[in-house]
Amino acid sequence: MDNIDLLLFIVGVMIVLYGLYMIYGGGGGGGGNVKFNESYMEVLKAHEKERIFPYRYFKDETGKMIPMVAVTAFFRDDRARDLFDEYLENGVQIIGITSYKSFPKAVWDGTADETTANYDFDYVDRIQNWLSCFKNPHEYGFSINNRLINISESDFYDADEKDSPNLKKYDFLYVCFDDSKTDCPKDGWNAVNRNFDLAQKCFPVMIHEFQMRICVIGRTKCGLKEKYGDKIEVHEFLPYHEFQQKMRECRYLFIPNIADASPRTVAEAMIKNIPVLMNRKIMCGSKYITEETGGLFTDETDIAPAIKKLRDSKKNPRMWWKENYSVKRSARLFRDFVVECFPGGSFDDIQEIHFYL
Secondary structure, rough: OOOHHHHHHHHHHHHHHHHHHHOOOOOOOOOOOOOOHHHHHHHHHHHHHHOOOEEEEEEEOOOOOOEEEOOOOOOOOOOHHHHHHHHHHOOOEEEEOOOOOOOOOOOOOOOOOOOOOOOOHHHHOOEEEEEEOOOOHHOOOOOOOOEOOOOOOOHOOOOOOOOOOOHEEEEEEEEEEEOOOOOOOOOOOHHHHHHHHHHHHHHHHHHOOOOEEEEEOOOOOOOOHHHHHHEEEEEEOHHHHHHHHHHHHHHEEEEOOOOOOOOOOHHHHOOOOOOEEEOOOOEHHHOOOOOOOOOEOOOOOOHHHHHHHHHOOOOOHHHHHHHHHHHHHHHEEEHHHHHHOOOOOOOOOOOOOEEEO
């Protein structure tokens, strides 16, 4: 083989490799140049009904499913991992969403197990386009090769038309579901994710210094009633609509969480005109906190002035939310981002992209 033949051989190999790269999404994070297989739509619809973790599925403003999925957390089994390639082979576009702890960065808080510690897949390299809520995306593995937009599923709420000021029975609402039916493990998933350790350090300040009442959803085996009496009311997990009603009975929402990716309870509180006191170290969600919507604190050493400022100032988170977020506004922004990521494809003629709930 002379030099020209060798050169042609190398060029040919590079073309083949590039084609495979584009087809299978290496760094492209979508269907590449593969045209969507229309007959595969019925499979996608079945997957959406099955709610295959960690995928999310989407529809346009008419309710019609679109050929795109999102990876929202680490793969927990071979089926989910294999589906990634199957979706690409059928021309389904794939994006990523940072909605589970530090994903795509390895979970660092001690709550990872064999089903969530699957780090052998390079999510950041295989998926180029992301809805990312992180304040410093580079700290979570993203680079200039990734296209990011700060959109969270928690953006997709409409503000309530009115609040219910006469229903208030509690000062703070704190949500931290039970990790056990018999005891109160400190290293439980909810205890860590909702930072129950810090919450316990803040409760005495709220109760003894400010004479506040706290409603806790969860933590039923943690001795809170025995310790604080009628200053704390503890409830087991509540159905969605009962929880929303309980939230309306609270003046403020307490979010000491750190290892949390934009909790939806924050949006659910603000649309009801309930201000939020949030840990400034939270991974995602502090974008919602302004002078109009709530306040930030760090730990038990500075929560007292944060509570005083919150209590003594006038807030209107519902109005702020109405001016900055809504289902339609977020769905249009999401659509524009997807068109930018996948131009000339299946999304140019739609106006909005919505999550299947």
